[in-house]
Amino acid sequence: MFDRFQRTRSLWHMVAAPLVWAVHFVSVYAATSVICAKSAATGDARAIIVGLGLLAISVIAFIGWRAWLQRDLDPDDPVVNQATDDHRRAFLGHVGLLLAAISAIGVTYVSLPAIFIGTCQ
Numbered sequence: 001m002f003d004r005f006q007r008t009r010s011l012w013h014m015v016a017a018p019l020v021w022a023v024h025f026v027s028v029y030a031a032t033s034v035i036c037a038k039s040a041a042t043g044d045a046r047a048i049i050v051g052l053g054l055l056a057i058s059v060i061a062f063i064g065w066r067a068w069l070q071r072d073l074d075p076d077d078p079v080v081n082q083a084t085d086d087h088r089r090a091f092l093g094h095v096g097l098l099l100a101a102i103s104a105i106g107v108t109y110v111s112l113p114a115i116f117i118g119t120c121q
Contacts, residue, residue: 013070014096017063021103024056025110046114053111057104064100067093 031048070093 011092013063013066014092014099017060017096017100017103020056020059020063021106021110024052024107028052028110042117046117049111049114049117053107053114056107060100060104060107064097064104067096067100069093070096 028049031052032045035045035048036042070089
């Protein structure tokens with residue numbers, strides 16, 4: 001299930017969290033604009049923003065958890081400065097974890113208007 005070789009050779013797992021953030025951003029603003037243009041019902045817009053936000057946060061949390069497992073640093077040698085597969089895997093895991101954290105913050109800020117939205121006007 002957790003292929004060590006694949007996780008050192010591919011960058012997709014590292015950019016997955018920002019990709020989820022970008023898809024969430026576009027989906028929220030597209031859905032809100034369509035709902036507000038058709039019906040001006042803020043309840044529907046709030047429900048979609050919250051639903052998409054929870055979905056994105058859960059996917060990003062899973063990606064972050066996988067990155068946390070990947071970055072298993074040795075407590076005796078926490079520096080990852082050599083061109084070995086283990087150091088590369090730990091570095092990519094660390095970067096993936098940080099990108100997942102930043103993406104979760106981004107999703108949170110995109111979802112904040114659901115709290116403050118008064119009308120679609």
